[in-house]
Structure formats: structure tokens, C-alpha cells
Amino acid sequence: xxxxxxxxxxxxxxxxxxxxxxxxxxxxxxxxxxxxxxxxxxxxxxxxxxxxxxxxxxxxxxxxxxxxxxxxxxxxxxxxxxxxxxxxxxxxxxxxxxxxxxxxxxxxxxxxxxxxxxxxxxxxxxxxxxxxxxxxxxxxxxxxxxxxxxxxxxxxxxxxxxxxxxxxxxxxxxxxxxxxxxxxxxxxxxxxxxxxxxxxxxxxxxxxxxxxxxxxxxxxxxxxxxxxxxxxxxxxxxxxxxxxxx
Amino acid sequence: xxxxxxxxxxxxxxxxxxxxxxxxxxxxxxxxxxxxxxxxxxxxxxxxxxxxxxxxxxxxxxxxxxxxxxxxxxxxxxxxxxxxxxxxxxxxxxxxxxxxxxxxxxxxxxxxxxxxxxxxxxxxxxxxxxxxxxxxxxxxxxxxxxxxxxxxxxxxxxxxxxxxxxxxxxxxxxxxxxxxxxxxxxxxxxxxxxxxxxxxxxxxxxxxxxxxxxxxxxxxxxxxxxxxxxxxxxxxxxxxxxxxxx
DNA sequence: ACAAATTCGAGAGCACTGCTCTTGACTCGA
DNA sequence: TCGAGTCAAGAGCAGTGCTCTCGAATTTGT
Numbered sequence: 125x126x127x128x129x130x131x132x133x134x135x136x137x138x139x140x141x142x143x144x145x146x147x148x149x150x151x152x153x154x155x156x157x158x159x160x161x162x163x164x165x166x167x168x169x170x171x172x173x174x175x176x177x178x179x180x181x182x183x184x185x186x187x188x189x190x191x192x193x194x195x196x197x198x199x200x201x202x203x204x205x206x207x208x209x210x211x212x213x214x215x216x217x218x219x220x221x222x223x224x225x226x227x228x229x230x231x232x233x234x235x236x237x238x239x240x241x242x243x244x245x246x247x248x249x250x251x252x253x254x255x256x257x258x259x260x261x262x263x264x265x266x267x268x269x270x271x272x273x274x275x276x277x278x279x280x281x282x283x284x285x286x287x288x289x290x291x292x293x294x295x296x297x298x299x300x301x302x303x304x305x306x307x308x309x310x311x312x313x314x315x316x317x318x319x320x321x322x323x324x325x326x327x328x329x330x331x332x333x334x335x336x337x338x339x340x341x342x343x344x345x346x347x348x349x350x351x352x353x354x355x356x357x358x359x360x361x362x363x364x365x366x367x368x369x370x
Numbered sequence: 371x372x373x374x375x376x377x378x379x380x381x382x383x384x385x386x387x388x389x390x391x392x393x394x395x396x397x398x399x400x401x402x403x404x405x406x407x408x409x410x411x412x413x414x415x416x417x418x419x420x421x422x423x424x425x426x427x428x429x430x431x432x433x434x435x436x437x438x439x440x441x442x443x444x445x446x447x448x449x450x451x452x453x454x455x456x457x458x459x460x461x462x463x464x465x466x467x468x469x470x471x472x473x474x475x476x477x478x479x480x481x482x483x484x485x486x487x488x489x490x491x492x493x494x495x496x497x498x499x500x501x502x503x504x505x506x507x508x509x510x511x512x513x514x515x516x517x518x519x520x521x522x523x524x525x526x527x528x529x530x531x532x533x534x535x536x537x538x539x540x541x542x543x544x545x546x547x548x549x550x551x552x553x554x555x556x557x558x559x560x561x562x563x564x565x566x567x568x569x570x571x572x573x574x575x576x577x578x579x580x581x582x583x584x585x586x587x588x589x590x591x592x593x594x595x596x597x598x599x600x601x602x603x604x605x606x607x608x609x610x611x612x613x614x615x616x
Numbered sequence: 617a618c619a620a621a622t623t624c625g626a627g628a629g630c631a632c633t634g635c636t637c638t639t640g641a642c643t644c645g646a
Numbered sequence: 647t648c649g650a651g652t653c654a655a656g657a658g659c660a661g662t663g664c665t666c667t668c669g670a671a672t673t674t675g676t
Binding site: 170171172173174250251253254255256257258262267270293294296297299300302303306307309310324325327328331332333334335336338339341342343344346347348349354355358359361362363365366 | 416417418419420496497499500501502503504508513516539540542543545546548549552553555556570571573574577578579580581582584585587588589590592593594595600601604605607608609611612
């Protein structure tokens with residue numbers, strides 16, 4: 125029973141749990157949070173590679189083996205950090221979009237919100253979009269959290285479409301049947317009623333956004349458009365037009 | 371003197387060196403290559419994280435300390451692998467582009483060539499575009515090798531422009547003075563005579579391409595457009611239009 | 617209220633890792 | 647030929663993830 129609680133705590137779904145009855149549960153919840161906090165701190169300083177269970181335990185004044193009572197392995201601790209990071213990023217992008225009313229402004233806000241979050245949380249961004257951990261299989265909890273950002277982008281386009289404000293800037297090639305079906309699944313889930321052509325453009329812009337943010341983070345703009353503030357703004361403007369949010 | 375040779379060997383500039391006079395130099399060159407080969411093999415199996423100097427030495431039948439005569443640290447060995455990977459990727463993309471005559475076809479060939487290389491060399495791709503190594507500063511040798519792919523893309527657009535085959539698909543926002551200057555530097559070096567507006571679109575498409583390839587590699591398309599063959603082809607087609615290679 | 621079940625921290629220990637230092641043998645060029 | 651330069655090897659240091667055991671503390675069931 126407590127092993128279930130442990131899992132839930134590790135995956136950040138603490139809020140759904142009832143209040144901790146016993147002192148033991150309370151202590152466990154607090155220690156779990158403290159471990160994650162310290163791990164997040166170390167990740168932020170030395171990157172995910174520099175996350176050491178022994179160092180975390182040392183900093184918390186306990187022995188390394190005791191830490192395994194809370195996270196069965198280093199990967200599990202990293203998974204908890206990944207889910208937290210996805211949710212933190214998703215919340216930041218959602219909030220950035222919600223500060224505007226007009227769909228086009230919400231789109232712009234989401235894009236700039238993502239970049240801001242990536243710049244203020246570089247190691248967490250790399251944790252999510254950098255080199256995948258070998259043999260690591262993302263649990264189901266991560267995919268729903270990971271979808272929050274594309275959901276915001278699709279919502280902006282969907283709202284724009286409903287308001288009749290989405291117009292293709294140039295003729296698009298025909299979508300293949302398979303691609304139309306793949307994108308249709310996404311559309312019915314997150315943006316029902318929006319044509320697949322518009323959704324396809326949105327997904328292209330989505331990957332462009334993360335490609336650009338990743339390039340800036342990994343230094344691939346150094347020597348060309350770094351500092352990338354103005355290039356980023358320009359690219360967002362172009363992709364806003366590209367998806368048809370005229 | 372030989373320390374210089376060591377550095378050159380480590381950075382892959384062996385070809386510029388004269389033939390090895392002594393047996394010692396010959397043996398050193400061969401062992402250096404063997405170390406890199408084995409390291410590349412291990413990187414391909416377990417990722418850059420799983421690269422162990424001791425394991426490389428063990429596989430080569432030598433003692434780990436002996437390896438430090440050839441690469442002063444693990445990071446130096448990784449740097450050598452990075453430069454090799456950049457050049458391998460650049461050569462693959464160049465070859466993919468050179469198989470076509472028309473600029474638009476060269477562009478498409480380069481895009482698909484990059485994806486093919488990334489799919490056949492996933493760990494090397496992550497080494498180049500994944501999580502940056504903390505504290506790692508890319509030496510000058512890497513940046514020239516890293517520019518080979520964007521150079522191919524810019525050359526295709528430049529050739530298309532010279533042939534009068536580049537046409538903006540929709541009106542672009544005005545470029546800021548700083549951005550115009552940043553992009554101008556790139557243009558004079560790699561695509562002289564091409565307007566900054568076109569270069570800016572090319573750099574947006576460049577980041578879109580790598581964002582898409584990275585998403586596919588890290589599994590962020592799973593649940594939507596994975597397998598990504600058709601989406602990739604469609605996106606390349608759209609970005610071909612976007613840069614104006616009509 | 618008391619015993620059984622569970623959970624806990626601590627410690628020892630295993631098999632690794634990157635890296636340093638020393639030692640003795642080898643090779644090469646003057 | 648002989649000294650300078652280079653080499654592989656070994657021991658050793660400090661660190662890592664992880665497992666196991668062992669008492670002590672706590673919770674739970676009766």
C-alpha cells in the first residue's frame with residue numbers, strides 16, 4: 125500500500141492523494157519532496173549527468189542507501205524530475221498564452237513563453253528534449269504532461285479557426301492518406317473541426333519552435349544569429365503567418 | 371613536437387600531416403584510430419554516456435592508463451568523436467545534395483539525407499545536437515565542421531536565387547537592423563548576393579529541419595505522426611515552398 | 617494494550633568509473 | 647652508443663549506482 129503511495133509521490137501526483145494520516149506518511153512525503161528539490165538543484169548546477177544519489181543523500185544528511193527507500197533507482201528519480209519539468213514548462217506556457225485574448229496573441233505568447241522557460245531552466249529543458257536516456261521508456265504519465273505545450277499551440281490555432289481568422293498563406297501540397305489519419309487523431313483530441321492542412325502546419329511550426337529553442341540552448345546559433353532574441357521574434361512572426369494566424 | 375601530432379590526430383586532422391616517418395608514429399596513428407573506432411562502437415551501442423575509457427582499453431587489450439597517452443581525458447576523446455561525427459554527417463548531406471542538379475532537388479536531397487543520417491547514427495546525432503556536455507567548450511575545429519550542413523542548405527537556396535527561382539510565398543515582416551546585420555554576416559560568407567529575407571527564411575527552415583529530426587529521434591512524435599516518414603516528407607515540401615524554392 | 621507486521625536509517629560491501637603517479641622497458645635520433 | 651623521449655603497466659585515490667543485512671522505530675490488527 126505504501127509502495128503505491130511512494131509511486132504516486134514520485135510521479136508528482138501528490139495533490140490527488142488524501143491528507144497523510146500517520147506521522148510516517150507525512151515524514152515520507154516531506155522527505156520525498158526534499159530529495160526531489162535537492163536533486164533538481166544539483167541537476168540545475170551540473171546537469172542531469174551530474175545528478176548523484178550519493179551527493180543528494182550527503183546534502184540531506186542521510187546515507188545513500190536510505191534514499192533507495194524513496195526512489196528505487198537513479199532513473200526513477202530522474203523520471204520524477206522529468207514529469208515535474210514537463211508540468212512546470214506546460215504551466216509556464218499556458219500562463220504565457222492566457223495573458224492574451226486574441227488567438228494570434230496567445231500563439232505568440234506561448235512561443236515566447238516557451239523560450240523564456242527554456243532559458244531559465246536550461247538543464248531541465250535538456251532533460252526533456254536533449255539526449256534520451258539509453259533504455260529509458262517514458263511512462264504514460266510523462267506523455268500527458270508533455271502534451272501540454274502542443275495543446276496550447278493547437279488551442280490557439282483552433283480558436284483562431286473557429287473565429288474565422290486562419291487563412292493559408294500559400295497553397296499546400298496534398299496530404300497523404302496516412303498522414304491525414306495520423307493528424308486527424310491529434311485533431312479530434314485537441315482541435316476538433318480544424319482541417320488537417322492547418323493542423324499539419326501547426327505541427328511543423330511546433331517542431332520549428334523547439335528546433336530553434338534547442339539550437340539556442342545548445343549554442344548552434346553562435347556565430348550567426350546569437351544573441352537570438354530578434355531572430356526568435358522574427359521566426360515566431362513568420363511561423364504565425366505560416367500557420368495562417370493572419 | 372609529437373604532442374602537436376597527438377592533438378592533430380585527436381582532432382581528426384590526420385590527413386594534413388605528412389606520412390609517418392618512424393615506426394613509432396605509425397603505431398601511434400594506428401592505435402589512435404583504433405581507440406576512436408572502439409569508442410565510436412561503444413557510443414553507438416550505449417550512447418555517449420556509456421563511453422568508458424576503461425572498457426575501450428579493455429577491449430583493445432591494454433590498460434586504461436595507457437589510453438591517456440593518446441587522449442588526455444574522456445572529454446578529449448569525445449571531442450574527437452564529435453568532430454568526426456560532424457564531418458561524417460556533413461559529407462552524407464553533401465553527397466545527398468550532390469546527387470541532384472536542380473536547386474530545389476538539392477534542397478530536398480539534403481533534408482532527406484540529414485534525416486537518413488540521423489536515423490542511422492542516432493547516438494552520434496545526440497552527441498551533436500543533444501544535451502550539451504557541462505563545461506564543454508566547442509573548439510574551433512568543430513564549428514567549421516558543424517557548418518557543413520547549413521552550408522549545403524544555403525548553397526541550394528543561393529543557387530536557386532541566382533537562377534531566379536526563389537520567390538517569397540507570402541509577404542515577410544521587416545527585418546530589424548541587428549538581425550539584418552547578423553544574417554548578413556552569414557550571407558556574405560556562404561551565400562553572397564542573396565537577400566537577407568531569403569536567408570532568414572532559410573535559417574528558420576534549418577532549425578525546423580533539425581527540430582523535426584530531433585523530435586523523431588527523441589520520440590516526441592510517438593502518439594501523433596510517428597512513424598514520421600510521410601510527415602517529414604510533407605514538412606520538407608512545405609519548407610521548400612517556405613524558403614521560396616518554388 | 618500488546619504483539620505482529622511493516623518501514624525505516626545505517627553500514628558494509630561489490631563492481632564499476634575517470635584519473636594520477638611511478639616504474640621499468642623500449643625506441644629513436646644525434 | 648647513449649641520452650632524451652615515449653611507452654604500457656600497475657597501484658592507488660576518490661567517486662559512483664546499487665544490494666544486502668541488521669537493529670530500531672512505527673504502524674496496524676486484535
